[in-house]
Amino acid sequence: MSDQVREGILLGLGHPLLDIIVTVDQSLLDKYGLNANGSVRANDTHEGLYRELMADYRCQYIAGGSVQNSLRTAQWMLNKPNCMTFMGAIGDDQFGRIMTECISAQGVNFVSLVDSTTGTGTSACLISGKNRSLVAYLGASQNIRIAHLHRNYSYVEKATIFYTSGYHLGIDPESIMFLAKHAHDYQGKMFCLNLSAPYVSQKLYKPLLDVFPYVDILFGNESEVQAFAELNGWQTTDMKTMIRLTADMECRRKSGRTVVITQGKDSVLVAKTDCPDVKEFVVKEVDESLIVDTIGAGDAFVGGFFAQLVRNRELEVCVESGIYAAQQVIQHIGCQFPTDMLFQGNNMKLNS
DSSP, rough: OOEEEEOOOOOEEEOEEEEEEEEEEHHHHHHHOTTTTTTEEEEETTTTTHHHHHSSSEEEEEESSSSHHHHHHHHHHHHHHSSSSEEEEEEEEEEHHHHHHHHHHHEEEEEEEEEETTTOOEEEEEETEEEEEEEOGGGGGOOOOHHHHHHHHHHHHHHHHHEEEGGGGTHHHHHHHHHHHHHHHTTTTHHHHHHSHHHHHHHHHHHHHHHGGOEEEEEHHHHHHHHHHHHTTTTOOOHHHHHHHHTTTTOTTTTOOOEEEEEEEEEEEETTTTTTOOOOEEOOOOGGGGGGOTHHHHHHHHHHHHHHHHHTTHHHHHHHHHHHHHHHTSSSSOOOOOOOOOOOOOOOOOOO
């Protein structure tokens, strides 16, 4: 392990959600008005669902949420405790305690804000045959604020890489801007952001554009880049052109910005400021019979990328590591990993 990989090298800020994975039958879905393949925000209709799951079903618990998934992935690949620090809000309840146990057991340093007024955020994943119905309750995950960063500033000082999601721009833009400016105030630090979903560009465009000049590395997928291009009024549907234009937007860092875009099973595209060529990294195909769940693939890719970035590995190795991590996760329900981590790096095929 490289000497550069030390405790607290990367700090993530996001929404912690406890994933509750349960195998159910149609009657439970009907009881709560759920589709076998659907995704909804919890409302009054779902009151009692979580209590019933815990009382009558065998539940599997995973510390989830986009940023937390990425940090867990990086921690799994590094296999050195507390390299990743995660900040988020949970409730003072059983789900909060379960989440803390889960993420701590995986070696992530969870610096949580415990909110006694709101329940821990959860995401029920109801498996019925090959179908999956998701019921999300954001709860306390929405309640973290900048005061938590000030109270725990030593973790900010220690970190050299900061990462958050576009989702968080709708909750706590002040904290995000605080981390972004901190990263640019100190040599050798960087700020990374994920576009997260098309609605971030469509609905949260003001805080997104405010923080964008501070973004050193931007992650996203093809639909998210399309939404970002529409926000900026770019009259193109060519993916490489959109990514290059994104990389060339105003950046406060003299070295510019790197944009890393995944496209599912298609190539990963990478653009850098003032570089006309967009690099294309081929994704090795995974046998369809091995694919179980693709939802956490993007989170895992980012985590795999970070696992090599903190070691100062080359871009090609970071991308290869991200692809490896994503392809491991899609062979499991939820963002989970095999026992053995076999990545060594640098067999990536690059298309010019």
